[in-house]
Amino acid sequence: xxxxxxxxxxxxxxxxxxxxxxxxxxxxxxxxxxxxxxxxxxxxxxxxxxxxxxxxxxxxxxxxxxxxxxxxxxxxxxxxxxxxxxxxxxxxxxxxxxxxxxxxxxxxxxxxxxxxxxxxxxxxxxxxxxxxxxxxxxxxxxxxxxxxxxxxxxxxxxxxxxxxxxxxxxxxxx
Amino acid sequence: xxxxxxxxxxxxxxxxxxxxxxxxxxxxxxxxxxxxxxxxxxxxxxxxxxxxxxxxxxxxxxxxxxxxxxxxxxxxxxxxxxxxxxxxxxxxxxxxxxxxxxxxxxxxxxxxxxxxxxxxxxxxxxxxxxxxxxxxxxxxxxxxxxxxxxxxxxxxxxxxxxxxxxxxxxxxxxxxxxxxxxxxxxxxxxxxxxxxxxxxxxxxxxxxxxxxxxxxxxxxxxxxxxxxxxxxxxxxxxxxxxxxxxxxxxxxxxxxxxxxxxxxxxxxxxxxxxxxxxxxxxxxxxxxxxxxxxxxxxxxxxxxxxxxxxxxxxxxxxxxxxxxxxxxxxxxxxxxxxxxxxxxxxxxxxxxxxxxxxxxxxxxxxxxxxxxxxxxxxxxxxxxxxxxxxxxxxxxxxxxxxxxxxxxxxxxxxxxxxxxxxxxxxxxxxxxxxxxxxxxxxxxxxxxxxxxxxxxxxxxxxxxxxxxxxxxxxxxxxxxxxxxxxxxxxxxxxxxxxxxxxxxxxxxxxxxxxxxxxxxxxxxxxxxxxxxxxxxxxxxxxxxxxxxxxxxxxxxxxxxxxxxxxxxxxxxxxxxxxxxxxxxxxxxxxxxxxxxxxxxxxxxxxxxxxxxxxxxxxxxxxxxxxxxxxxxxxxxxxxxxxxxxxxxxxxxxxxxxxxxxxxxxxxxxxxxxxxxxxxxxxxxxxxxxxxxxxxxxxxxxxxxxxxxxxxxxxxxxxxxxxxx
Numbered sequence: 001x002x003x004x005x006x007x008x009x010x011x012x013x014x015x016x017x018x019x020x021x022x023x024x025x026x027x028x029x030x031x032x033x034x035x036x037x038x039x040x041x042x043x044x045x046x047x048x049x050x051x052x053x054x055x056x057x058x059x060x061x062x063x064x065x066x067x068x069x070x071x072x073x074x075x076x077x078x079x080x081x082x083x084x085x086x087x088x089x090x091x092x093x094x095x096x097x098x099x100x101x102x103x104x105x106x107x108x109x110x111x112x113x114x115x116x117x118x119x120x121x122x123x124x125x126x127x128x129x130x131x132x133x134x135x136x137x138x139x140x141x142x143x144x145x146x147x148x149x150x151x152x153x154x155x156x157x158x159x160x161x162x163x164x165x166x167x168x169x170x171x172x173x174x
Numbered sequence: 175x176x177x178x179x180x181x182x183x184x185x186x187x188x189x190x191x192x193x194x195x196x197x198x199x200x201x202x203x204x205x206x207x208x209x210x211x212x213x214x215x216x217x218x219x220x221x222x223x224x225x226x227x228x229x230x231x232x233x234x235x236x237x238x239x240x241x242x243x244x245x246x247x248x249x250x251x252x253x254x255x256x257x258x259x260x261x262x263x264x265x266x267x268x269x270x271x272x273x274x275x276x277x278x279x280x281x282x283x284x285x286x287x288x289x290x291x292x293x294x295x296x297x298x299x300x301x302x303x304x305x306x307x308x309x310x311x312x313x314x315x316x317x318x319x320x321x322x323x324x325x326x327x328x329x330x331x332x333x334x335x336x337x338x339x340x341x342x343x344x345x346x347x348x349x350x351x352x353x354x355x356x357x358x359x360x361x362x363x364x365x366x367x368x369x370x371x372x373x374x375x376x377x378x379x380x381x382x383x384x385x386x387x388x389x390x391x392x393x394x395x396x397x398x399x400x401x402x403x404x405x406x407x408x409x410x411x412x413x414x415x416x417x418x419x420x421x422x423x424x425x426x427x428x429x430x431x432x433x434x435x436x437x438x439x440x441x442x443x444x445x446x447x448x449x450x451x452x453x454x455x456x457x458x459x460x461x462x463x464x465x466x467x468x469x470x471x472x473x474x475x476x477x478x479x480x481x482x483x484x485x486x487x488x489x490x491x492x493x494x495x496x497x498x499x500x501x502x503x504x505x506x507x508x509x510x511x512x513x514x515x516x517x518x519x520x521x522x523x524x525x526x527x528x529x530x531x532x533x534x535x536x537x538x539x540x541x542x543x544x545x546x547x548x549x550x551x552x553x554x555x556x557x558x559x560x561x562x563x564x565x566x567x568x569x570x571x572x573x574x575x576x577x578x579x580x581x582x583x584x585x586x587x588x589x590x591x592x593x594x595x596x597x598x599x600x601x602x603x604x605x606x607x608x609x610x611x612x613x614x615x616x617x618x619x620x621x622x623x624x625x626x627x628x629x630x631x632x633x634x635x636x637x638x639x640x641x642x643x644x645x646x647x648x649x650x651x652x653x654x655x656x657x658x659x660x661x662x663x664x665x666x667x668x669x670x671x672x673x674x675x676x677x678x679x680x681x682x683x684x685x686x687x688x689x690x691x692x693x694x695x696x697x698x699x700x701x702x703x704x705x706x707x708x709x710x711x712x713x714x715x716x717x718x719x720x721x722x723x724x725x726x727x728x729x730x731x732x733x734x735x736x737x738x739x740x741x742x743x744x745x746x747x748x749x750x751x752x753x754x755x756x757x758x759x760x761x762x763x764x765x766x767x768x769x770x771x772x773x774x775x776x777x778x779x780x781x782x783x784x785x786x787x788x789x790x791x792x793x794x795x796x797x798x799x800x801x802x803x804x805x806x807x808x809x810x811x812x813x814x815x816x817x818x819x820x821x822x823x824x825x826x827x828x829x830x831x832x833x834x835x836x837x838x839x840x841x842x843x844x845x846x847x848x849x850x851x852x853x854x855x856x857x858x859x860x861x862x863x864x865x866x867x868x869x870x871x872x873x874x875x876x877x878x879x880x881x882x883x884x885x886x887x888x889x890x891x892x893x894x895x896x897x898x
Contacts, residue, residue, distance in 0.1 A: 012783075024722060028817035032791040039783050064788070067795075068818050074756040077792035078764035081776050081784050110775035110782065117780050132780055135790040138722045138815070139853045151783035 004049060005159070008042035009152045016148030024138045026068035032077075033065035035148070040084050042152055046159040047095035047105065056087055096166070105162055112158035113151070120150060206328040207232060208275040211241075211319065212291050212335035219266035219570065221601045222308060222410075222456070223300040225289070225337065227273065229280025235304030238289075239272035241318040242311045242569075248626075250523025250616075253515060253634070254672045254684050261523035262313065263618055264569040266601075269309075270318050271335065272327070287339040292332055303456050306445060308412060311452040324421060325448045359504050359536055359643055364497045366409065366537035367645040368600070370607035371402045371471070371490035378422050378477055378484045386473040386488050394470035395431055395439030402490070403433075404460060404469040410493040411460035413473070414608030417451040420482020424449040424475045430459040433468040442469070449475060449486075454608050462495070491607035496536075496645055502693070502841035502863035505646030505667030507532045509613070510856055511544075512636035513674030513685075517629040524632070525568075526639055527614025529670050530688075531606040534645035540599040541642070542572075544615060545590040545635040550579070551628040557585035558621040564591050567606065568616035570598035576622060584630055589617075594640075613640055634673075636856050644668075646693075646863070666692040667862035669846065673854045683712040687851035689726060691844060691862035700829030701864055702728075702844060705744065706813060707825040708851040720824045722815040725855075727808055727848040732834040734809040741799030741813060744825035751797045751813075751826060760792055797821065799828055808847070838866040 015038055022031050040057040041049060060083045067073035085106065093102030121128035128150060131143035226236040245268045250261030271289065277296065285297030312318035315331065322329040359365060372389040387400035394403035404411065413428065426449045431439035443459050460469055473488055498504060509529040526544070548560070557579030564572040572595040579585035606613055621627060646666055671687040687708040694701050708721030728734075741751030753761055768789075771777045777785035796816040801809050813826055835842055846860040 024815075024817050026818050028791065028794070032787050035787045036784060039787070064791070071756045074760045074792070074795065075763055076760075077788050077795075078760045078767050081771050081788050082767050084784060085771065085774055085776055107774050114775045114778070114781055117782070121780055128780055132786060136794040136817070138817075147786055148783055151786075155782070 005042065005045045005156060008038060008045050009156055012038045012042050012152045013145070013149050016145040019144040020141045028136065029068050030065040033061040033063075036064060036080060036084065037061035039148075039152070040088070043088055043106075043109075043155060043159070044091045046109070046156075046163070047092045047102075049091070053087070053091055057084070060084055060087065101166065105166060108162045108165075109155065109159045112161060113155040116154035116158060117150060120154070206323075206326055208328045208330065209239075209272050209322065210275050210291070210293060210332045211315075211322070211329045212271045212273070212289075212332055213243075213315070214269055214271045214289070214335045214337050216267045216269070216287075216337035218287065218337070218339045219601075220269060220300075220309070221266065221570075222302065222412075222604070224303050224308060225271065225287070225298045226301060226304065227277060227279045227289070227296045228283030228285075228299060230274060230277040232274040232277075233305070234307065237304040237307075238298075239307060239322075240309040241270040241272065241321070242309060243268075243270055243315050243318055244313065248522035248618075249520065250525060251515070251517055251519075251521050251629075252525040253511070254525075254527070254686070256515065256674075256684055258519060258521070261525060261616065262568065263523065263565065263616065264311075266570055270312075270315065271337070272322060272329065275330070287337055289335060289337050291335040298337065302458065306447045306455045306457070307450070308454045308456050310450055310454075321450055321452075324423065325450045357538055359498045359539065361498055361501055364495055367494045367496045368535040368537065368603050368607065369492050369494065369533040369645070370531075370610070371404070371492065372610065373402065373473060373488040373490070375485050375487045376475075378420070378424075378475070378480045378486060381477045381479060384424075384475040384477055384486075386475065386486065394433060395472075396437040398429075398431060398439050398470065398472050401431060401439065401470040401472040404465065404471055404492065405494075406465055406468055407462070407495045408460050408465040408469065408492050409462050409495055410491075411457045411471070412491045412604070412608050413455045413457060414489050414491065414605070414610070415449060415451060415453050415455075416487040416609060417449075418485050418487070420480060420484030422449060422475070422477060422480045422484045422486060424477040424480075426455065426488075427474050427476055428455075428457050428459075429472040429474075430457070430464070431470045431472065432464075433470050439470055446476075452609070454491075454605065460492075487610065489608055489610040491604045493537075493604070494645075500841065500865070502865050503646060504536060504643050505534075505691070505863065506861045507535075507640070507642055507644050507668050507670075508638055508858045508860050509640040509670045510636060510858065511634045511639045511672045512854065512856065514631060514633040515674060516631050518631075519629065520626045521629045522619060522626050523568075524617040524619065525614055526617070526634070526672075527567075528612030529614070529640060529672075530668070531603055531611065531613050532644055532668050533607075535600075535603050536643040536645060537600055538596055539643040540594050540596055540603075540640065541638065542591055542594040542615075542640055543637040544639050545588070545637045547633045547635070548587040548589055548619075548627075549584040549630045549632065550587070551630060552581065552585050553621070553625075557581050557587075558623065558625075560587050560589070560627065561620055561622050562589055563618040565616045565618065566594075566598050566602040567611070567614050569605070570602050571595065572598050599640075599642075615639060638858075666690050667846075667860050669849060669858050669860050671849075671851060671854065671856065683710050683717075685710050685852065685854055687721070687849075687854070689724075689846065689849055689851070689860075691728075691846060691860065693844070693862055693864040696865060696867050700831050701835050702830045702832060702862075704728075704811060704828040704830065705825060706828065706851070707744075709824040710852075718824075720815070720822070721813075721852055723850070723852055724813040724826075725848070725850040726811045726846060727804065728811065728830075729808045729845045729847050730832075730834075730842060731807065732832075732842065733806055734803055734832070734834070735806075736833050737801050737803070737809045738831040739799050739801045739811050739828050741797070742827045742829075743797075743821050743823040744827055748827070749821075751799050753796050757792070757795050764789070764792065797826075799826065835864055836867060838864075839869050840866050842866070 044053050063073040063076040088106045089102050092105040093099045131146050134143045225238045242264050244262035245265045247260045247262045251258050279296050283297045287298040289296040289298050319329045373386045376386050388402035394401045426447045429444040430442045432442050433439050447455050511526050560577045563574040577587045579587045669689040673685040690705045692703040706724045710719040742748045768777045795818045797819050798814050800812050842864040844862045848857050
């Protein structure tokens with residue numbers, strides 16, 4: 001499981017490096033879809049990733065790439081994070097057999113990783129905030145791989161920590 | 175021997191006709207005046223004051239005709255097409271001089287110079303042209319002779335001649351005499367302002383009178399259609415002609431009118447010139463004395479015959495007297511060049527330009543800090559000294575300097591221009607306006623032994639190629655049209671850039687960018703308006719890539735708090751730069767969804783990759799214009815082209831609402847401290863001025879240009895009557 005997570009972590013980072021050469025055209029939609037897809041697989045692999053989830057996350061990400069062709073799909077850019085969140089909660093629910101635990105696992109992991117990112121930003125003198133504020137820029141490309149790397153690595157830690165906490169709580173409860 | 179067919183085919187009437195044609199030709203040839211043409215080396219530069227020989231009398235009075243021909247043509251690189259081509263170099267001390275064959279100069283005349291020819295010596299004085307023609311430009315001596323024949327002369331090339339004065343030659347060591355340090359205009363000073371008038375290129379399809387209409391739809395006179403507005407205080411007026419696509423035998427007629435109260439015009443006088451190609455004519459009817467009234471000009475041709483499908487282009491160059499009264503009537507123009515070029519060939523000329531010659535150049539304010547590094551192949555292992563002659567538009571010199579090379583495998587020469595020769599700049603600007611042209615540097619490069627260097631590469635430092643103050647109540651409103659002469663005045667400053675792109679690297683291309691800052695009149699919601707243009711062009715590939723990103727930093731001595739910007743494309747409809755269609759809907763949906771996701775830690779400023787990728791991805795779908803506050807006094811205006819944008823426009827207009835500008839009693843200086851067009855950044859320190867809301871007659875200024883009432887806008891009653 002951990003190997004799978006590390007594999008997807010590396011995949012997200014390597015894929016994000018493609019941003020340095022990615023053309024500024026409708027293909028950016030494909031890049032975003034790829035990033036969302038791989039990130040979702042990475043996070044889901046923390047709690048166990050079945051083949052079905054690969055298909056579901058593929059279906060969630062695909063409209064992002066297709067939006068330039070079918071313009072109403074641009075709406076999906078607003079909804080996709082919610083959809084990914086719901087599927088992740090469902091994956092965690094499957095792992096912990098409890099909707100509440102699944103929800104707490106996903107939210108806990110996300111918030112802990114946000115705290116880690118904030119701490120890194122503080123330690124680096126606002127570098128991360130600068131990277132986030134820059135957004136997708138046609139010429140300044142370093143920020144996306146940096147965000148991808150920091151995000152997945154902090155999420156990996158937070159995911160592990162939350163899992164340990166959950167295991168500890170479960171043990172205490174007997 | 176005449177063929178039977180021809181003999182049989184010619185009736186008596188045809189014989190009479192043929193005889194008449196021969197007779198007419200004979201009369202024309204007999205009427206054509208024999209003139210001698212000399213190839214002259216002069217020790218003084220010729221500009222608007224042209225040579226005259228006292229005592230002679232021919233169709234041009236005492237005037238000698240000056241015809242410019244290139245001193246030489248050599249291979250050169252035009253940086254902004256990135257191509258090599260033969261580049262002619264003219265010289266204001268080298269020209270053809272046309273003198274009547276039977277010239278009998280006055281023996282008692284006081285001469286300023288002597289013209290020494292194989293046929294004798296003539297006394298010469300310099301003054302404004304008697305007959306209107308200031309000079310003619312030709313590509314070669316042969317073409318010059320053809321042009322002279324077209325204007326009814328019978329030229330005979332007589333060889334070389336010398337024009338000698340006792341004036342000091344500034345190009346041969348007297349550089350200090352030519353140096354005038356550029357100065358910033360000071361309040362209450364009166365100065366010369368150079369500008370242009372533009373007429374429509376007119377196809378010649380008939381003989382007789384042909385009107386050359388003024389560009390645009392605004393006529394200066396109610397009763398004289400197509401007349402152009404000249405206005406008050408014009409000191410000098412010259413017309414330049416360009417004929418393309420055929421030949422025209424015609425007279426150029428210029429009528430000058432006084433604009434009366436109410437808009438009707440009364441005729442003041444006219445001038446008739448022989449039309450010649452690439453010729454500049456001085457219209458002496460427009461001068462300081464006549465332009466105490468508002469003037470207008472009407473231009474037409476009297477066409478005798480034409481061949482081919484000729485189109486006649488006419489433009490005018492004017493010099494006005496203007497008084498700087500309020501501290502906001504001027505702006506700046508900055509032209510820059512930057513980037514590296516791979517050359518790898520023997521090159522004798524480098525052309526940097528052309529830049530737009532923006533109207534309103536204030537005399538004595540031009541400057542340049544042109545700097546470039548040249549890398550050449552060593553010659554026999556050594557770096558020979560390099561001599562560079564800087565000329566403006568390949569005509570007027572701005573000095574010749576020698577540079578030593580550093581041997582670093584290649585020979586590296588740091589070439590810089592110490593200062594611009596103001597008089598040369600004025601002359602070339604005046605000519606540029608007359609021919610609707612621009613401003614370029616043409617560098618003539620050779621080793622001091624006269625050989626041509628093999629240039630490997632060159633790098634242009636990001637510095638001013640040209641900079642000058644300009645009378646900012648400008649003539650042009652939009653690029654494609656001429657300002658309605660009295661409607662909606664505004665002030666503007668302009669920045670123009672040529673650079674080599676660093677991305678994408680291949681194939682070789684050139685980047686061209688323009689930024690203007692326009693201060694609008696009192697009462698407008700948006701008192702400052704930016705226009706930002708940029709495009710990569712790849713000349714060899716016939717391909718254009720529009721600007722993808724721009725950043726303009728604007729500083730002012732006031733708070734930039736709540737500075738607000740909107741964006742418009744400069745296309746046919748001036749459409750808004752804003753999310754549209756499904757993208758706009760997506761933003762609305764996102765606002766709702768984000769409320770939920772914020773609690774989950776998915777969206778937020780540092781929330782993670784998922785929120786970033788989808789949120790920023792959506793934000794960058796379409797174009798956007800936004801404002802970023804850098805500090806209390808500085809704001810950054812950012813334009814970004816979206817990744818799913820298909821708008822074919824290289825220009826956006828960005829009106830700025832600046833709350834701190836309201837209610838001001840004094841002019842406000844806006845300074846553009848930094849401009850990034852795509853990934854090319856420069857710090858131009860471009861100044862522009864916004865009028866105060868009070869204290870100078872702003873209500874009148876909102877509908878009239880300041881200078882149209884000679885700056886006396888406080889006298890509102892008079893001005894209102896005049897402009898009604």
